[in-house]
Amino acid sequence: MRKSQNPFILEMKNISKSFGGVDALKDVSFQCRPGTVHALVGENGAGKSTLIKILAGALLPDSGEIIFKGRKHQSLSTRKALNSGISVIYQELALVSQMTVAENIFLGREPSKSFGIIDKNRLKIEAKMLLKQLGFEIDPDMEVGELTVAYQQMVEIAKALSKNADLIIMDEPSAILAGHELEQLFLIIESLKKSGVTIIYISHRLEEVFRIANEVTILKDGQLVGTKPIKDMSRGELVKMMVGRTLEEVFPVSSNQPGTFVLQVDEISTKTILNQVSFKLREGEILGVAGMVGSGRTELARAIFGADPLTSGTIKIKGQDVVFKNPADAIRNKISLVPEDRKYHGLFTELSILNNITLPILSKISRWGFTDKKKGNEIVERARQIHSIDMTSGNQEVQYLSGGNQQKVVLSKSLQTIPEVIIMDEPTRGVDVGAKFEIYQLIRQLNKDGIAILMISSELPEILGLSDRILVMREGKIVAELTPKETTEEMIIEFATTNTTVCAKKN
């Protein structure tokens, strides 16, 4: 009946959403047919998560409308979304770790007797039945915090299914599940599809998309690239649509010959995710690190910088073994980190430019514990000239600078200690195109001055355009070492998402 009136269970029309002036979604529309698996793909920051959060009612769109099961919604609150039959399996697990499996599954919808008293028996029995039906071997009385992440993901799935939703959104379940468990999930998806449930499946892994999806929608930079039936697409075509146009920026050409090894990392592992990572970095070399979010890139930076302890392996600086107990040790050994999230880890946004830039070298510009304002101002003035920071004065608070200028302040702050190795984590995130180019030039300049740079980035054009060599990480390991001249964006994505370990070129 419904089919004849409207072939779609869900239509999102002209959805836009911006955060602080930055467009996360621009006029995106897409539709899902009932009883199908609809894949949603795109690079990091393409707007997938924002779209999903709007659909789940966790975010309000700035404009646009949602039509679900023939009913128009301006926006959906969480409660409304659940009641109208949409359920989300979030990437970051949405479970309360102190509560049991059964309690988590039915959180917010506990079976009750009168007076708000929970029917614990029913809770347990229903949870048990549900888990059994899904083929998950989990004790419903276990505390969720005691389960491994993969089991937690299964609980998450059970929770979503227990809501009898018509539409289930799965946000990268394969980022956590693997092997047998993933197969189990595909079987579940298959049977859900048969019973008429619609699934929106978000994934980076293309082989999964081709295996289970009926249709695929591609997003890039917050805009819709297109929606197509999967059988009409080839793998190469899909990758091309994901990566899109090659970035127009001209990358300044490298002219220097890398010198001797400054940093040698040998089979380091950490408690977090790193698993026997080895590489070498030369003086005046830019080593790009690519990989999906969660592949261990940031953890690698933290480990080298002494922020996470090593469980095994060694780090050598200029041939000498070093052990960094904390970041201060690393800084003393001429390593500097430009962290991923400048607002939280890189800057004191409420302090002045002067205070930020001079922070690492306060002792150098102080006498008997009093800072010398004149010396400080000289340093800021030099930084302004060298890095062309657009500012009114050194007393300006960093929060009033644009993203690009903030990033320049972070860079000059980390240069004050005169480092020999700089680790940059996403150096151009949240920076407009013009400022990006300036930052690229700055990186090149540092490079010319002989500083070794480890550059982590999700922006493949940046990786390809700046690096002398490229490492690709997946699941805490380095899976490929590539040279930019012989590499394409497609190749990097391929390595970052599939299961083959290749050394394209041994160094």
Added chain:
Amino acid sequence: MNRSFFQKHAIILVVYALILVMIVIGTFNSEYFLTLRNLTNVLRQAAYLGTVALGQMLVILIAGIDLSVGSLVKLCVLVSAILMDGDPDNVWIAVTLTLGLGLSVGLIHAFLINELNMSPFVVTFASLFILKGISLSISTKPIGRASSDFLMLYSEKFAGIYVIVFFFIILMLLMMFLLNKTIFGRHIYAVGGNLSVAQLSGISVKRVRYGVYSLCSVLAAATGLLWLMRMGVGDPVIGNGLELNTIIAVVIGGTSLFGGRGTVIGVLGGVLLLTFTDNLLVILGVSQFYGGIIKGVIFVAAVSLYKTDDS
């Protein structure tokens, strides 16, 4: 992978073991300590701290804090004493209005936290000073009077045990029931355990906060009434520093200051440990100032133990 009962509750068992140690020390150092009379007295004292501590526990379970409970107890003991004014006919009205006062204070706290997005620390810290100020502007000397039958309740016994102790036991049972058997109780743990998950699961976080902060303040008001039973007058000295004692008791009992974890049995352990410490100091003739040192040390030790337990 299931941790055993012992592992899970190891530190709470340590708290109870410490209580046992206190009892042993007391027994060997004073003939009076292990008498029925002293023990029932200690339990009755524990009911005073415990009633407020249970409310504090609810607030801390949702990762909040209530610094105003001491001042609220103070205000309530004054208000109830003035309202009762020694007349048995006024008892019910005094009790009702005092509890109503507590309820409104709690609702105001939750309102400010929910609707104006203020931190619980700021809201209840301000409340600490405001309520104390109101109390001391009412009177700096003892004022009002309990009716004689209301006063009698303090020493009233049933089956050899003070009714106040019974009241506290019933309160604890109700609290266990609330936390473990009701939807509201499970939502308290969910909100404290992971706020965003609770929201995404469709739980009304605001409603949980209104409930929890009102309950906490009503329990503080009830403690004001218990103090009127004990003192017979409205003494503005009552309640000084109580907020800190309740927080210490709750944390010693294994409640996480970050919310989501904590049990009634644990809080009882914390309350008993603090009460026995005070009692022991009195019996041994040690200055009360040492009490502060001992409580502080136990507090730090407890928090560090729980921290290592988490990792």
